[in-house]
Amino acid sequence: MNRIKFVLLIFLPLIFIISFMYISITEEMNRENTVHLIPLQPPIEKRTILVIHSYDEGFAWTAGLQESITKVTQESDTHEYQIETEYLDTKQFHTEEYMDILVQELTYKYQDTPMDGIIVTDDIGFELVMELNEDVFKDIPIVAIGINKVYSEAQIEDGISIIPEVIPxxxxxxxxxxxxxxxxxxxxxxxxxxxxxxxxxxxxxxxxxxxxxxxxxxxxxxxxxxxxxxxxxxxxxxxxxxxxxxxxxxxxxxxxxxxxxxxxxxxxxxxxxxxxxxxxxxxxxxxxxxxTYSFALEAINALQGYWQCKKVPKILHDxxxxxxxxxxxxxxxxxxxxxxxxxxxxxxxNEPPDYFLENRDLVRNFLMTVLTFSFVVIYLLFIYRRQLNMDRQRKELLEMSDELLDTQKEIIYRLGSIIEQRSSATSAHVKRVAEISYLLAVRAGVGEQDAKNLKVASALHDLGKIGIPESILSKPGTLTQEEFTVVKTHTQIGYDLLKDSKRELFKMIASIALQHHERWDGRGYPNGLQGEAIDLPSRIVAIADVFDALCSKRVYKEAWDIDEVLEYLEEQKGKQFDPYLIRIFLDYRQEFIDIRYSYDEDL
The missing domain is CATH 3.40.50.2300 (Response regulator)
Known part of the structure; x- marks a missing residue:
């Protein structure tokens, strides 16, 4: 308490000293007292601009223009822009056949797409846009940047402006x-x-x-x-x-x-x-x-002129x-x-500034202020040093923990995708099983954190397939009894890989890998577990895995119709699957069907 009083006795007089210094510096920087009124801002307009580049984005000139256009539009306080971009790559491809393909592609994509303006860079793209102007881009203001060909104003249609590339x-x-x-x-x-x-x-x-x-x-x-x-x-x-x-x-x-x-x-x-x-x-x-920034700024200003119904020059010579x-x-x-x-x-x-010579009065006042205030800062830092260090260390540990957790999840998802791709499945199967498992767990009353852990763990339900020969996994058609016996060992292989882990997430993965082919009626494998002897996460993943697999095309089968899949789940209630979980799944069937078709790359 005495220390705080002492600090206050020192600190209060310093407030007046620092205030005086601040006033001096402010007067030195600006001697005119000006009252700035904040004008009322008009409502922000939303505009969609199509940017067509003649060349590919690897060309430095093109990349610079695109970056500058993005920067100019982001700096606007009067418009909110949506930028659509096309790279024609005509520096590498410039045959008549290729140009015909570009015409067809742009016509298909933009004939019925509303646009507020078009920015086109360089001559080839401009000539192509002119060819499409009447049928595709009619009545849309167009600004062309970096045009080498010489045009007269009579050759340029109304609503079009060009910024020539006139090199000085x-x-x-x-x-x-x-x-x-x-x-x-x-x-x-x-x-x-x-x-x-x-x-x-x-x-x-x-x-x-x-x-x-x-x-x-x-x-x-x-x-x-x-x-x-x-x-x-x-x-x-x-x-x-x-x-x-x-x-x-x-x-x-x-x-x-x-x-x-x-x-x-x-x-x-x-x-x-x-x-x-x-x-x-x-x-x-x-x-x-x-x-390139100035080119982009001129182009945006020209478009704004068109939107405001101003007379915009056809050829911008500034x-x-x-x-x-x-x-x-x-x-x-x-x-x-x-x-x-x-x-x-x-x-x-990159010229080093000489701050001392240019601002010696400001520097002197600043140093005096810093010197005086430093005593207070040092004293306060001494008092709170330990607390600050503890807070910083705690924050670093939390950030490190989050980073490790995110990395762990990323590795699990990617490993799951790799494993699935060895068989007839795809990476989308892993994503769908994860999302379906998470939703089913939540609907079944599982806590949010446990449901999230299950979402991650489900990605490695087929971890053991890493030990199954690819010739069996990728075989089109029915497996022989010997081959199926080999496939069934993937549950034990997956469990053995992680059974000794002390991590809760890896324990869950090991359990799912072992039990996701067990059946509610005890006729599953590898251990013939029955009913609630099967862990709840494994029972959930079993439903998610079968549902998605039946809906998907594989080398050995065609995809089932969704009604056939739902009928199968109903038939297997109390046999292959937990009847309580099946009832929940069917009650919320549309939500699971939506997930199934939101990652449809293998349909």
Missing amino acids: YIDNLEQAIALQPNAENVHLIIDSTPTGQYNKHQMLEAYKTYEDRYNFYYYDNASLDEVEVVLKNSDPDDDIILYIIFAVDSQEVRFNPTKTLSSLASISNAPIYAIYEYQFVSNVLGGYMSS YDNVFNYVYDYPVFERYKLDKNNLPNDAILL
């Missing part, structure tokens, strides 16, 4: 010249793909006025080894290196263009500039780069919103480039 070749070169003013050579890392050749054609036009001052070298007819030699021998004073794309070399060897860029940047003696945001990898200096000067500070420093030659709006990433 001159801006990139001019900025490289500003950073390397003594350079004489410009090396353009580009390949022979359609994308590479399109860019080469554009650069040849863009750089005509520079040809009398610089030597231009294009590498679309070079091997990767030749490009590596050029970069290893490059001079940061003489050579400007601009990477466009290099996915295939003159030897027709294909590469991941992003990984190739990272590899080339690691061996180059001169800095490498890039044009796409996704090319901003290790050792790349940067450049005037397109932002390139300042999709390109940024971005550079990596460590690479910038490595080549000793002058920051004064950067544009005012350039972004230097």
